[in-house]
Amino acid sequence: MATIPPPVYYPPFNITRVSHAKITVRDLERSLAFYTRVLGLVVSEREGDEVWLRGNEEVGHHSLILRRSDEPPLCEYIGLRVLTELELEKAEAHFRSIGLAPEWVERRGQGRTLFLRDPFGMPMEFCARMDLMPRHTITTDHFPGAAALRFDHVQVHSADIPAACAFYTGLGFRTSDYLVGGPDDTLIGVFMHRKDTPWDIVFMPGAGPRLHHFAYVTPSVQDMMKACDAAGIHRFGHLVERGPGRHNQGHVQYTYFRDPDGHRVEIIPEPPHQMLDIEQMPVRWDEAKRKATMDWGYPPPQCWYDDASRFAGVEPRPGMVVPGRISLEQYLAQRAAE
């Protein structure tokens, strides 16, 4: 029977949350139009081939960086915050002690930054501070698209879910929910967090590591619908990939978009519940439990299962095939045959 490791309440250093990502795009103007008009992100800074964007309530310099490139689109890294810069020193010592190779890097708008690849090759960086920017929610009444408030989480395709879960548990991530399935009761997904919501990083099965999506919180369900309308108005309507709908785990509503380069971004309203107290144990979701939940909406299209952004500098390893997973295409074919 699949199990997950016990939580580590006193990790080697203090990560506070997953906070940002950097992706490459082929047409900067088109991507900028998507992220400012559909997501409603705010431009903090622009120079040359790069743009730094933030959510409307974020005071940090950026939560998304776009870099124009003629190469196939990819994610250069995901970013995490630690509580103070002292934690970065502890992080460096910890990662060296387990055989990883952290290095100090310079980043626009950030304090000291430590970059490394996790044991699976995923590029990631840690910082404690960013340059301060005005909180847009109290300086304007103009909020296009989803009026996205803040970066919430990333979901990563993983070729080895138990190993990913073990590594990130060791860094202090706690599991809010996990999925099991198949005749062998295999672990097929983990939802992990450091901040007080159910998610910071989610691992689901697939060729990996690859970035399945990053997610922003929007003020309301109505703002999520406004993003769909903005997509239609600005000729991005075909990029609404899945939803609106409601997930079972966590019960949050969602809409998934593909950006003009195929990077996937999810919009969710405010997370449904707080995760903080230690008596909140991970929730196990097997087939029987999943059928008894309040999720609604069509199954995902096959591309939602298969497609993900490659990370820079790492070749994905094949992932497991999840038993019993049904795509929208299969669902519609079954209905047509009835």
Ligand SMILES: [Fe+2]
């Ligand atoms: Fe998500």
